[in-house]
Amino acid sequence: MNRPLVITVVLLAALVLGVSFYFSDGDNRSGGTGAALVQVKVPALTGDAKSGESLFNNKCASCHGENAAGQDGVAPPLVHIIYEPNHHGDASFQRAAQNGVRAHHWRFGNMPPVEGIAAYEVEKIIAYVRTLQRANGIN
């Protein structure tokens, strides 16, 4: 067996795998543009909604986009009639963060569970999202 050749082949395979993994794990998973999917009016934020904003930006915005406006090809806007409180109550946000979500309303794929977030932090994120929803006529 030609050892240098085997090593070269293994290294090349690792490189190809690494590169495809890198590109497949980006924000733009299914070839969309990443553009916001809805226009969101952002009201003044105070209290829990304000802390929820930074938690959201750290843990959710990479998929759900800035101001929860969604991202083309990545994830849906949460400022959307589908997520009004009567249809997706606060418990569904807690469940989504803890267990992930099986794709059912859209064609973005599944949402994985969000690591390293506590229920009280999700509560603040909910306060933030509900504030945005109300400011955009979703009650």
Ligand code: HEC
């Ligand atoms: C890796 C991408 C990703 C991240 C990060 C992410 N989500 Fe999601 N989320 C999705 C996708 C995709 C869906 C749509 C699933 C579908 O088709 O219904 C979704 C759906 C949801 C839903 C709807 C749940 C339901 O019952 O239908 C809620 C609520 C939600 N996300 C909240 C959050 C919150 C809060 C965070 C941050 C703590 C977060 N998401 C982070 C991708 C993501």
